[in-house]
Amino acid sequence: MAVEKQTAEQQGEVDVLSYVVRRMLWIIPVLFFVSVITFSLMHTVPGGPWSREKKLPEATVRLLNDKYGLDEPIVAQYLNWVGPLHIEDGSVACCGGILAGDLGPSYKYIDRSVNQIIGDGILTTMQLGLMAFLVSVAIGLPLGIIAALGHNKLPDYAATFVSVLGISTPTFVSSMLLIVVFGVVLGWLPVNALKWDTDPTAWILPIIALSLFPIAQVARYTRASMLEVTRRDYVRTAHSKGIGQRTIVIVHMVRNALIPVVTILGPVLAFLITGSFIIEYIFSVPGIGREYVSSITQRDYGLIMALSMFYAVTIAVLNLVVDVLYAYIDPRIRYS
Amino acid sequence: MWFKKTMGVSMALMLLLAACQASASVSPGESAPASEAPAVPQVLRTALGTEPPSLDPNVATDSESIQVLRSITYPLVYFDVELNVVDGLATYEISDDGQTITFTLKEGYAYSDGQPIVAGDFAYSWRRLMDPRTASEYSYVLDYVVGGVELRNADPDVDDIDALVDAFGVEAPDDSTFIVHLAQPAAFFVYVATMWLTVPLREDMVFTEAEGYISSGPMMLTEWNHNANVVLEPNPNWGGEPVNLERIEMAVIADQAAALAAYEAGDIDITAPPAAEIARIEDDPELAPDVFRGNNLGIEYYAFDMKDPNGPFTRSANLRRAFHEAVDKDSMLQVAFGGVGLVANSVVPPGMPGHQDDVFLPFDLEQAQADFAAGLEDLGLASAADLHLQIGYNTGSTHESRVEFLQQQWRDAFGVEIEPVGMEFGTYLDRLSSDPFDIFRLGWSADFPHPQNFLNDLLGCGSGNNNSGYCNEEAQELMAQAAVSPALEDQVALYNQAQELIMADSPMMTMRWGSFFTLVKPWVQNLGITPLDSDAGEHFYAWTVIAPHD
Numbered sequence: 011m012a013v014e015k016q017t018a019e020q021q022g023e024v025d026v027l028s029y030v031v032r033r034m035l036w037i038i039p040v041l042f043f044v045s046v047i048t049f050s051l052m053h054t055v056p057g058g059p060w061s062r063e064k065k066l067p068e069a070t071v072r073l074l075n076d077k078y079g080l081d082e083p084i085v086a087q088y089l090n091w092v093g094p095l096h097i098e099d100g101s102v103a104c105c106g107g108i109l110a111g112d113l114g115p116s117y118k119y120i121d122r123s124v125n126q127i128i129g130d131g132i133l134t135t136m137q138l139g140l141m142a143f144l145v146s147v148a149i150g151l152p153l154g155i156i157a158a159l160g161h162n163k164l165p166d167y168a169a170t171f172v173s174v175l176g177i178s179t180p181t182f183v184s185s186m187l188l189i190v191v192f193g194v195v196l197g198w199l200p201v202n203a204l205k206w207d208t209d210p211t212a213w214i215l216p217i218i219a220l221s222l223f224p225i226a227q228v229a230r231y232t233r234a235s236m237l238e239v240t241r242r243d244y245v246r247t248a249h250s251k252g253i254g255q256r257t258i259v260i261v262h263m264v265r266n267a268l269i270p271v272v273t274i275l276g277p278v279l280a281f282l283i284t285g286s287f288i289i290e291y292i293f294s295v296p297g298i299g300r301e302y303v304s305s306i307t308q309r310d311y312g313l314i315m316a317l318s319m320f321y322a323v324t325i326a327v328l329n330l331v332v333d334v335l336y337a338y339i340d341p342r343i344r345y346s
Numbered sequence: 347m348w349f350k351k352t353m354g355v356s357m358a359l360m361l362l363l364a365a366c367q368a369s370a371s372v373s374p375g376e377s378a379p380a381s382e383a384p385a386v387p388q389v390l391r392t393a394l395g396t397e398p399p400s401l402d403p404n405v406a407t408d409s410e411s412i413q414v415l416r417s418i419t420y421p422l423v424y425f426d427v428e429l430n431v432v433d434g435l436a437t438y439e440i441s442d443d444g445q446t447i448t449f450t451l452k453e454g455y456a457y458s459d460g461q462p463i464v465a466g467d468f469a470y471s472w473r474r475l476m477d478p479r480t481a482s483e484y485s486y487v488l489d490y491v492v493g494g495v496e497l498r499n500a501d502p503d504v505d506d507i508d509a510l511v512d513a514f515g516v517e518a519p520d521d522s523t524f525i526v527h528l529a530q531p532a533a534f535f536v537y538v539a540t541m542w543l544t545v546p547l548r549e550d551m552v553f554t555e556a557e558g559y560i561s562s563g564p565m566m567l568t569e570w571n572h573n574a575n576v577v578l579e580p581n582p583n584w585g586g587e588p589v590n591l592e593r594i595e596m597a598v599i600a601d602q603a604a605a606l607a608a609y610e611a612g613d614i615d616i617t618a619p620p621a622a623e624i625a626r627i628e629d630d631p632e633l634a635p636d637v638f639r640g641n642n643l644g645i646e647y648y649a650f651d652m653k654d655p656n657g658p659f660t661r662s663a664n665l666r667r668a669f670h671e672a673v674d675k676d677s678m679l680q681v682a683f684g685g686v687g688l689v690a691n692s693v694v695p696p697g698m699p700g701h702q703d704d705v706f707l708p709f710d711l712e713q714a715q716a717d718f719a720a721g722l723e724d725l726g727l728a729s730a731a732d733l734h735l736q737i738g739y740n741t742g743s744t745h746e747s748r749v750e751f752l753q754q755q756w757r758d759a760f761g762v763e764i765e766p767v768g769m770e771f772g773t774y775l776d777r778l779s780s781d782p783f784d785i786f787r788l789g790w791s792a793d794f795p796h797p798q799n800f801l802n803d804l805l806g807c808g809s810g811n812n813n814s815g816y817c818n819e820e821a822q823e824l825m826a827q828a829a830v831s832p833a834l835e836d837q838v839a840l841y842n843q844a845q846e847l848i849m850a851d852s853p854m855m856t857m858r859w860g861s862f863f864t865l866v867k868p869w870v871q872n873l874g875i876t877p878l879d880s881d882a883g884e885h886f887y888a889w890t891v892i893a894p895h896d
Contacts, residue, residue, distance in 0.1 A: 057772025062407075063789060065779070065811045066483050069499040073481045076503070099503070120400040121554045122572075130572040189607050201607040204574060204597050294599045294608075296573035304396070304600075309772055 059117035114312035135297030139283030154232025176226030444531030454585035465518035467546035537794035644791030644860025653815035665721030687861030700797030738783030
């Protein structure tokens with residue numbers, strides 16, 4: 011018996027390991043397609059990094075294109091972006107591109123590389139995102155559980171009201187309301203995150219604004235999934251065995267109800283740590299989130315690619331993490 | 347160049363803010379008598395709309411970078427608040443033939459690292475600006491220098507750049523003399539020497555971080571936290587008029603509404619509020635006294651497409667005049683521009699030599715209708731319904747209401763339906779270069795205060811920024827004469843003639859002169875505001891005084 015069990019466990023570990031490796035390998039073609047699609051779309055859009063209201067002389071545009079390799083054929087430009095070989099004016103040199111760890115130059119921040127720009131802002135963005143994630147889970151989960159337990163009663167209506175409000179209010183509306191009420195009228199909190207490194211209160215409004223939507227999302231998933239398990243046989247059995255309500259809720263209901271909730275936590279976390287354009291824009295957070303939109307309007311190709319790939323990698327990795335986590339939460343799930 | 351694009355989101359925010367009618371919670375406090383008032387820290391706090399894209403003076407082109415560079419660099423000559431050229435790091439002399447400018451550097455100026463500023467640094471900087479390997483977007487301002495066009499247009503892969511650099515007409519015979527040789531007399535050229543692009547530079551300079559950044563101006567760069575803020579402190583080796591400020595803090599606040607909130611919360615001292623907020627600010631007893639209005643050297647205009655040889659506006663000058671005469675610019679300013687600025691009825695802005703008031707066609711509905719009928723005849727069309735025209739504009743800013751206003755004016759006057767087409771900015775600019783809309787909007791602001799920079803660049807035959815494709819040979823001849831006339835008065839007379847000829851052709855409708863509507867805290871004093879500022883007072887920040895306040 012003991013020997014058999016051990017082999018089964020070992021077998022399980024091998025399964026998980028090969029599953030993870032297989033999934034990681036799958037990320038490569040996914041990233042390839044994402045990069046090809048982003049690259050083609052971005053070059054299909056009319057206008058370029060040198061479009062100005064006050065037009066540049068043609069010779070200048072030609073020089074700039076030559077300097078940044080934008081005069082190469084589009085396929086060569088893509089290959090140069092991927093690297094590690096670098097094609098220029100028909101000759102091939104080493105090394106550049108993302109495979110050599112070089113995300114390329116920025117056309118807007120002329121003196122800085124995309125590596126520097128991302129490096130400067132990524133920690134701030136992830137820090138803000140993680141805090142908002144913790145807040146979302148800490149508030150969203152209990153809110154959903156309370157709503158489900160008080161199904162069709164006051165707690166349910168109250169929690170549903172809060173989550174509908176959170177889902178349907180655009181971030182820029184809620185952010186502005188928060189600024190006006192707590193920053194300008196009451197004067198309790200800083201209206202922006204400029205002093206975030208010295209004044210922790212500067213984080214409060216952006217975190218609240220960023221977590222309103224995910225709180226609502228988590229709460230609604232939790233509520234729906236709790237309601238579903240309420241009607242399951244094992245819950246009825248537990249009740250009939252005379253087990254206390256608290257134990258039933260914690261051990262039998264919440265644990266099972268969490269499985270579908272975990273599914274959405276991956277994308278929610280990915281969404282939060284890659285940064286929000288609106289939140290960073292309105293609260294002046296020195297992160298990378300606000301570059302998402304400005305890089306596109308500026309046709310800052312290197313930055314657009316880097317941010318899209320960052321988002322794609324984050325989503326892919328977190329989805330994988332979620333899938334692996336499943337097994338620990340729900341022993342019925344097996345990897346194959 | 348320095349046009350700020352406001353994002354669409356921020357507009358929605360504005361409306362929301364306006365609806366809330368929030369009032370600043372600045373406590374009135376007891377105002378202490380001036381004699382007892384403690385000295386306040388001389389710190390000026392402003393906002394930047396983005397992280398400065400580049401603090402390399404030869405390369406920077408945007409208003410944010412320039413705002414920083416104005417304080418940490420200094421040019422050969424400068425201007426006062428009335429835009430008269432005054433001595434900067436040098437005095438200057440123009441030769442009788444108007445083709446040689448000799449700058450004599452003043453004693454006692456040094457960089458923030460202690461090295462003296464010498465004439466060779468200008469020669470280096472000007473050569474570097476024009477060198478195609480630098481790929482500066484604004485190098486064309488030195489086209490008038492001997493060998494300038496050849497150097498700028500050279501291909502680094504084919505041409506001998508070093509030879510062209512040697513042939514470029516700048517020289518520094520000794521440490522205090524910098525000589526510029528011009529290819530043709532150009533009295534206005536001295537204005538180019540006021541620009542941030544032409545400040546002294548050294549080969550060992552780096553421009554990417556605050557650490558190691560060497561400043562030539564009254565202030566120096568001490569902190570540059572990317573995407574967060576820029577901090578300037580006085581340059582200890584500054585040899586000019588003593589600086590008053592101890593610090594300038596420039597915070598990066600992308601959203602204008604957020605900047606206004608920061609202003610109301612007392613975090614910044616100067617801000618340009620979004621257009622939608624203007625009405626609220628004017629009614630707010632606490633904010634209204636802080637309002638500072640001014641004009642700058644720019645215009646906003648709607649031009650007619652004359653690139654398409656079969657286009658209605660190419661074929662009929664009557665039609666162009668009719669559309670122009672049917673627009674009541676005064677009402678438009680009130681309704682669509684929020685009453686900010688002044689109506690523009692010529693091309694060269696007020697405050698610039700060569701400005702003429704009201705030379706464009708006046709608002710005259712009857713004349714417009716007569717011209718419109720003549721225009722239809724020119725085109726061989728039976729009625730207004732046969733005329734299919736589009737008006738193009740860039741979205742995400744405040745242009746929608748203006749285009750709607752124009753649409754309504756033309757509908758009322760002629761019964762004609764114009765189709766508005768809005769596009770994202772980059773796409774829009776691309777479209778204008780290749781195939782402009784029948785009517786399209788654009789803006790323009792001065793590089794230097796000379797009519798050449800407006801009339802010739804916008805409406806000269808074949809000029810790169812003449813998007814409408816308009817060309818009047820006679821006016822072109824006058825402008826060519828003006829460009830080689832040594833005396834400014836002669837030039838102005840010629841430019842005025844050219845402007846009158848052009849106006850009669852109605853190639854564009856100028857709507858409003860460039861203007862700013864800025865909030866400045868009452869304790870910010872001695873803020874020298876010029877029509878070349880993109881943010882009020884940016885040229886003279888170092889000398890502002892922070893008065894005692896609560």
